[in-house]
Amino acid sequence: MYGFIYLTTNIVNGKKYIGMCKNTHRENYIGSGKLLKQAIKKYGKENFERVVLQECKTFEELSQAEIYWINFYNAVKDPDFYNLTYGGFGGNSDYLKDYWSHLNKEERKICRNWHKRNLCGKNNPMYGKKHTKETKQLIGSKSVNRNWNKPNHFGVNNPKAKKVLVESNLVKKYYGCLKNFYDETKIAPYSTLKNIARDGRFSKKYGIKISYV
16 A cells, blocks of 8 residues: 545544545654644644545555545535645645655656546546445535535525515515515516616516515
């Protein structure tokens, strides 16, 4: 085994970091990302735990796997992660310089071009492989705390929604919000209806007047 992809978790606040380790014997290594190092200094190394997501046989496979897992967890954009870059170096220039110094010529060449690689099909680092039981549990736990039944905040569910009175030459009708009127009639683009309501005057083109109640 050349190296592995790991997931480090702050057991105090639940924030995580994804990285790769070339030296498989570094059992106590938990990562050197910029934000991660700040967190370790604040919370103490004893409050972090590391699990292996994937073992890799070559440097190329390790590099591709790192990108795969960072993208899988959307770690750069997710506020629950310490990752700052898709390359997994966390923006830590000192660590990057040290890591680069341990690479041979071929590994450096691969490293420079790994972002350009096609990760589909056989190029995907997980092609032909299966997740371990531990990794499956980690993937599952990603969704555990999500509130899938959380109500949406559109239409009348929007706490800022206002009732409207729609008047035409024939009828007057109240709606819970402007969106309800739009969904029911599709008489005009929603943006147009908003302008009519904002204007407060009778629209000859659409034959209606909309007033907020």
